[in-house]
Amino acid sequence: MLYKLNLEHILFLDIETVPQKPSFTDLDEVSQSLWEQKSQYQRKEEFTAEEFYERAGIWAEFGKIVCISVGYFTHKGDVRSFRVTSFHGEEPKILNQFKQLLKDHFSQTKHLLCAHNGKEFDFPYIARRMVINGINLPYKLDLFGKKPWEVPHLDTMELWKFGDYKHYTSLKLLAHVLGIPSPKEDMDGSMVKDVFYQENDVDRIISYCELDVVTTAQVFLRMRNEELLSEDEIKKV
The missing domain is CATH 3.30.420.10 (Ribonuclease H-like superfamily/Ribonuclease H)
Structure with missing residues (x-):
């Protein structure tokens, strides 16, 4: 075929995508709470929500597109x-x-x-x-x-x-x-x-x-x- x-x-x-904000602390309180809930399964107990924010770009709800080639x-x-x-x-x-x-x-x-x-x-x-x-x-x-x-x-x-x-x-x-x-x-x-x-x-x-x-x-x-x-x-x- x-x-x-x-x-x-x-x-x-x-x-190519990145987190919507440079760091977790730049998020408002509601977004921080929602990110903590969204990422809980993936990060488990290994990382805090703030530490795991480095990976936020892979979720469309918490990331944004900076380039389409x-x-x-x-x-x-x-x-x-x-x-x-x-x-x-x-x-x-x-x-x-x-x-x-x-x-x-x-x-x-x-x-x-x-x-x-x-x-x-x-x-x-x-x-x-x-x-x-x-x-x-x-x-x-x-x-x-x-x-x-x-x-x-x-x-x-x-x-x-x-x-x-x-x-x-x-x-x-x-x-x-x-x-x-x-x-x-x-x-x-x-x-x-x-x-x-x-x-x-x-x-x-x-x-x-x-x-x-x-x-x-x-x-x-x-x-x-x-x-x-x-x-x-x-x-x-």
């Missing part, structure tokens, strides 16, 4: 390219720009969204943050009433499961086992909060996010047994 998909109909994406294939004759771009700034701006991209270029039935662990994280996170910010959901993220086969989402982690519902594989590990060259990264997901709030280095976050988009596309190509992208084929716009 993967072989039948037109690569130009797929929008690959990745998001996307990539898509284009073909002109025999020339293939993969164009990558990013949205950053204030979260409502990011979400509205991403929504506009979907509306203008990826709104047809044939178009699909693809991310690694996207069905569990990226897609619902974006949708929840849109609702929180009062933004109407674009068709590609509004799943109400859709049958499973009508949901326009691809997930490279799900594809790798091959029906094994309990299996989790990171993008980095999957790229490694598939022989995809790993670009030099100067950060990982656990560092995004500090890079954003302490270093104010959004460009560094964007570069990291875009690398994940490219790697997701590379994994997808390998799963179709196609030639990987070369550096010359990757265009940042």
Whole structure:
């Protein structure tokens, strides 16, 4: 089935998120209490709610999106390219720009969204943050009433499961086992909060996010047994 998909109909994406506030003490009392309740199961007795706040960015109720990077294939004759771009700034701006991209270029039935662990994280996170910010959901993220086969989402982690519902594989590990060259990264997901709030280095976050988009596309190509992208084929716009 993967072989039948037109690569130009797929929008690959990745998001980077951080806690809504720089620290737990910046939250109001109600939010602190709700965070303590929300995180109780995950942190158990190992961490206090304040210590565990470092991880708040992974929950849409307590985090926010600071970058959405996307990539898509284009073909002109025999020339293939993969164009990558990013949205950053204030979260409502990011979400509205991403929504506009979907509306203008990826709104047809044939178009699909693809991310690694996207069905569990990226897609619902974006949708929840849109609702929180009062933004109407674009068709590609509004799943109400859709049958499973009508949901326009691809997930490279799900594809790798091959029906094994309990299996989790990171993008980095999957790229490694598939022989995809790993670009030099100067950060990982656990560092995004500090890079954003302490270093104010959004460009560094964007570069990291875009690398994940490219790697997701590379994994997808390998799963179709196609030639990987070369550096010359990757265009940042």
